[in-house]
Each structure stands twice: as C-alpha cells, then as structure tokens.
Amino acid sequence: MTAAPLLGRLGVWVLDRRGEGRGVRVSRHPELGAINLSVWRTSECVGTVQLRPQEAAQLVGALTEQLAELVRTPPLPPPSYRQPPQFSVVPPR
Secondary structure, X not given: OOOOOEOOOOEEEEEOOOOOOEEEEEEEEOOOOEEEEEEEEOOEEEEEEEEXXXXXXXXXXXXXXXXXXXXXXXXXXXXXXXXOOOOOOOOOO
C-alpha cells in the first residue's frame, strides 16, 4: 500500500492497493459530531458515508473482526491457479 497524504488535523487518506487514484478519505466534522468516509477515484469523490460516533465504532469493530478472520484463514491462490470446481454427474434413472 502506498503512503497516504495527511489531511491535517481533521482527517487522513487511505489509498487503495490497486492504485489508479483510488482511495478513502476519513475526516471528522466536530461541528456535526460525525465522521465522514468518502470514496475517491483520482480527484473525484464518488461516494460518501457520514457516521455518528457509535456507528463509527461499529465499523471499527467490523473491520477488526474481518482482519482477525483474514489472519485465521489461509489466503486463496490467485484465480489463474485455482482448480475448477468438480461436479458429480448423477446418471439418469
């Protein structure tokens, strides 16, 4: 993952590992009592979510659970290396 530029005291960027200008900007809005997540592609905001502190805490909990699951689950091989699914053919009666 590429280093993310700081937004100053009110937020931070988290850049997408796939590049192409993708990223999430996390910023706090004390005047609203909210955290704003905005999804960006290059210089265009393509979506936002505004969360109250309790909702942001739920998101942090969900991220923590998913990260823990990633550690427990071995990674899948890239799609080109995966075996095609095996199907059983049931003969007609």
